[in-house]
Amino acid sequence: MIDFKSDGHVHTRLCHHARGEMEEYVLAAIARGLDELIFLEHLEKGVNYIESTWLSEDDFAYYHREGRRLKEKYQAKIKVGVGIEVGYNPRRQEEILDFLNRYPWDRIGISYHFYEIGGKHYNFVSRKEYNTLAFGAVGVDKVISHYLAGLLDAVNLLPGTVLCHLDAVLRYHPEVCFGREHELIINEIFRAMLSKGMALEINTSGIALRGQPFPAANFIRVAMAMGIPLVAGSDAHRPDDVGRYFSRIAEFC
Ligand SMILES: [Zn+2]
Numbered sequence: 001m002i003d004f005k006s007d008g009h010v011h012t013r014l015c016h017h018a019r020g021e022m023e024e025y026v027l028a029a030i031a032r033g034l035d036e037l038i039f040l041e042h043l044e045k046g047v048n049y050i051e052s053t054w055l056s057e058d059d060f061a062y063y064h065r066e067g068r069r070l071k072e073k074y075q076a077k078i079k080v081g082v083g084i085e086v087g088y089n090p091r092r093q094e095e096i097l098d099f100l101n102r103y104p105w106d107r108i109g110i111s112y113h114f115y116e117i118g119g120k121h122y123n124f125v126s127r128k129e130y131n132t133l134a135f136g137a138v139g140v141d142k143v144i145s146h147y148l149a150g151l152l153d154a155v156n157l158l159p160g161t162v163l164c165h166l167d168a169v170l171r172y173h174p175e176v177c178f179g180r181e182h183e184l185i186i187n188e189i190f191r192a193m194l195s196k197g198m199a200l201e202i203n204t205s206g207i208a209l210r211g212q213p214f215p216a217a218n219f220i221r222v223a224m225a226m227g228i229p230l231v232a233g234s235d236a237h238r239p240d241d242v243g244r245y246f247s248r249i250a251e252f253c
């Protein structure tokens with residue numbers, strides 16, 4: 001069963017597109033009565049994008065120092081974890097693995113945010129026109145297939161412990177729908193996760209955006225029937241969003 005007292009996916013100002021210090025997130029989690037908070041900051045390697053939405057090497061050094069301080073300071077009130085949301089890049093597997101080996105991680109979340117077109121990267125989960133127009137030109141169906149195939153490789157190749165926001169791809173493209181072919185790849189991803197003991201994240205940022213978590217209820221039910229463990233994550237990008245909508249998760253399981 002899902003632990004609703006644990007938020008396993010929050011960001012901080014360190015990734016440049018979230019607000020708030022790490023300590024503010026810990027205080028928000030305590031105020032909401034959570035037992036556990038896991039930071040899951042963004043790692044990307046070799047991405048050529050219009051802005052940096054991930055941590056630098058120095059940022060990660062600070063992140064771990066501050067994480068250790070907060071773990072100790074608040075240990076009587078809440079369990080604090082330092083994890084990482086790994087953005088897959090099919091061209092940089094070795095570099096990603098080398099980086100992961102440099103630190104201990106309380107959680108390794110697998111995501112796939114950036115897609116390469118002609119040497120430039122575009123963000124699968126962004127609402128910016130820069131991205132949505134580029135994906136529209138490639139073709140939404142094709143982009144979803146590439147995204148899911150990449151996720152399957154990431155699950156197989158990286159030491160992930162949780163798969164994040166599975167069907168968040170092209171979430172700002174109104175015409176998006178998953179076809180039979182996409183569902184087959186998702187089933188393959190679930191089988192790979194099961195064999196590695198990976199959990200599936202119920203990402204409640206989707207409830208704010210589309211009234212359903214990521215992934216949608218039909219995928220959650222398939223994963224549950226297969227015996228894949230589920231974990232809850234708010235994907236908070238500001239302290240106020242820690243633990244958001246956790247009381248509604250049961251509606252989708
Ligand atoms: Zn983010």
Ligand SMILES: [Zn+2]
Binds near residue numbers: 009085235
């Ligand atoms: Zn995230």
